[in-house]
Amino acid sequence: MTPRDAILGKIRGGLSGADDAARRAAVEARLSTVPKGVIPARGQLDDVSRVDLFCAMVEKVTCSVARVRSHDHVPQAVSDYLRARNLPHAIRVGEDRRLKTLPWDDIKTLEVRRGASDGRDEAGLSHAMAGVAETGTLVLSSGPDNPTTINFLPEHHLVVVDARDIAGDLETVMAKVRNAFGKGKMPRTLNLITGPSRSGDIEQKIILGAHGPRAVHVIVVG
Amino acid sequence: MQITSPDFKQNARHALDDVQLQKALGNVRAGFIDKRQKAVDALPEFEALRDNARDIKNHALENLDLYLEAYEQKVTASGGQVHWAETAADARSIVLDICRTRGARTVTKGKSMITEEIELNDFLDAAGIVPVETDLGEYIIQLRGEHPSHIIAPAVHVNQDQVEADFRRVHTHLAPDRDLTAPETLLDEARQVLRAKYFEADIGITGANFLVAETGSSIIVTNEGNGDLTQILPRIHIVIASIEKIVPTLDDAAQILRVLARSATGQDMSVYTTLSTGPRRPDDPDGPDEYHVILLDNGRSAMLGTEFQDMLRCIRCGACMNHCPVYHSIGGHAYGWVYPGPMGAVLTPALIGVDKGGHLPNASTFCGRCESVCPMKIPLPKMMRHWREKEFERGLNPATQRYGLKAWAFFARRPWLYRLATSIAIPVLGTAGKAKGRFSWLPFAGGWTKHRELPAPETRTFRQQWSQREALKQGGAA
Secondary structure, three states: OOHHHHHHHHHHHHOOOOOHHHHHHHHHHHHHHOOOOOOOHHHOOOHHHHHHHHHHHHHHOOOEEEEEOOHHHHHHHHHHHHHHOOOOOEEEEOOOHHHHOOOHHHOOOOEEEEOOOOOOOOEEEEEOOEEEOOOOEEEEEOOOOOOOHHHHOOOEEEEEEEHHHEEOOHHHHHHHHHHHHOOOOOOOEEEEEOOOOEEOOOOOOOEEOOOOOOEEEEEEEO | OOOOHHHHHHHHHHHHHOHHHHHHHHHHHHHHHHHHHHHHHOOOOHHHHHHHHHHHHHHHHHOHHHHHHHHHHHHHHOOOEEEEEOOHHHHHHHHHHHHHHOOOOEEEEOOOHHHHHOOHHHHHHHOOOEEEEOOHHHHHHHHHOOOOOOOOOOOOOOOHHHHHHHHHHHOOOOOOOOOOOOHHHHHHHHHHHHHHHHHHOOEEEEOOOEEEOOOOEEEEEEOOOHHHHHHHOOOEEEEEEEHHHEEOOHHHHHHHHHHHHHHHHOOOOOOEEEEEOOOOOOOOOOOOOEEEEEEEOOOOHHHOOOOOHHHHHOOOOOHHHHOOHHHHHHOOHHHOOOOOHHHHHHHHHHHHOHHHHOOHHHOOOOOOHHHHHOOOOOOHHHHHHHHHHHHHHOOOOOHHHHHHHHHHHHHHOOHHHHHHHHHHHHHHHHHHOOOOOEEOOOOOOHHHHOOOOEEOOOOOOHHHHHHHHHHHHHHHHO
16 A cells, blocks of 8 residues: 555544545535635725735835836836945846836946846845735745745845735735636745744844845835 | 653753743743734734634545645646655655755755654754754754754744854854854854855755645745745755645635734734745746655544544644743743644644653643634643543553542542531631742642742632622622
8 A cells, every 4th residue: 555545544534434425525616616714804995095004014014115106117216225225236137027128227327137046136126916905915926027036035125016916815816826827726936925034033032134135125016 | 852751740840940941931921922912903803714714624624635635636737746654754764765866965944843743854964964954943953952942933942142152163164253242143144154055955845834735835934034045946845744734725825824923923924925836837047846745644644533633723833832831931842842832732642642742731730821822723721631531541640640639539529528628628728828828838749839839728618608608699689
């Protein structure tokens, strides 16, 4: 008997007496219909208030926030952030078309590095696929557009999120993921990021910048 | 690791006398409880979410075989590989086989209690493969040659000056006169040392908080980001997870996530919740080339269908130990194996046997705080009572305790005798302790009074007070 069969056999033994056909139907139903569960009222707001809540929540988890009218203003917002913190005027960014087609050349001396990060970048820029107002969470999916290494290796992570992509709750984002990648399919990595990296492992004092970015700057477009 | 749960009483005595430990435990009492309460108070739906989280896990456990099959199918479809391990030894040899066939020499690790359970680090060390813990707390205790004393704050028993001493002892390539007085500098030093390790490692090993049947994803929840660097930089990502980590859908995971971080650290969400599905895709510029999941049973399937099935709902948030007066007094190491606190007191006898872990369920006054804060509503005191019954049935507790219980039962079955005995004893104790209201010493009770005081009883028994109260009420009504 394979270890697989042995384990499944022991589980079935423990659940003995259960009606297998009914169980199978219940499992199939749950996987296909995906019941919603309890959705907190906190994020269930009109469009304007939802984006406001998102901004308040990301600040609560010690991110900084900038709001710009359109994607065209993103390069200036990136430059402003780097200059205000005296960082090298360079940014690591993936192939995301929403970021690639921006007027980067308008910002003199800003070096735009393309592709995944190798750990030598001070600052990286990603485009989130969504935001969650309830908790101030950014949702980023892996791939050439927004390589996962940019989320973790640079000291400063700048994240663009479109105001239209800010949902009230995580379940709405999961529905969007199903829609984008197909039901039951996922990108290699889906990162839900809520604030900069931190540790409380030394005497339970919270310190920012453990292994990931020390700072997360959110640029909300629209 | 050597199991010292059978020596629990001795361990507890040492812990109570350990000055450094007692100082460090002050941080548990101070930090976790208030933060959790604040986060819970800020979410009116918290109780409803707890109920739903419990129901989701119950449903998953009642259909565990089917969800594991669905999960496996999805992992395989996304290019990953599932390995099944009945025992800790099986899981270890699967890891070693992957390491050997790929010529791996260094392994980075995200924080994982399951790898503590299977004693992976010692095993890899012995096989000539270097395991590097990357969570700050795990890194600290690895340097100290210790095991976690808390399931989410593994180094909670260590004080800052001890961390500084350990870093100076091990990081000898750095300037000996460097300033390490602030915790920030300690964190920075660990960050720099470990950053290099992520890039050197051939394999990254993480645990999993959840396995999602709908998509074949494994989910890790962290605050440091070490688990992410562990799994995206090396060539191979191995997930080791026990079978009960399964949840049906992404939405089910989202529901339980809402109670997990709040119960653990008082955050609405932990900083990083990461869903990993298979290896890197053809056009991905980063991520691992191989993705393996080792599904470990190690005694869990035997808990299904028993009075301990509810324990398999546990999501390892640590709230039960954060709120446990026994844990507050003795810390985690005294429990003598991997899982401390109330959840450990229930799980340990199930996984290593009641003959070895039988003391742990006795280390409770059944105050019920653990159950009242458990996000999965696990009836921990009830299950500790089940273990006590089993221990007694099998004659495992010491003779004095058995005679004591029998003596008590003798009185309890004869109410007139019980009343007589207490009506003599209570006034004596009550009068003797009247001045202070408590005893700091009592004959034959030195084991109790050495580390805590015994409250002095009222001078009359409960029944005497009750009848007087009833009589007064009757008098008042008349």
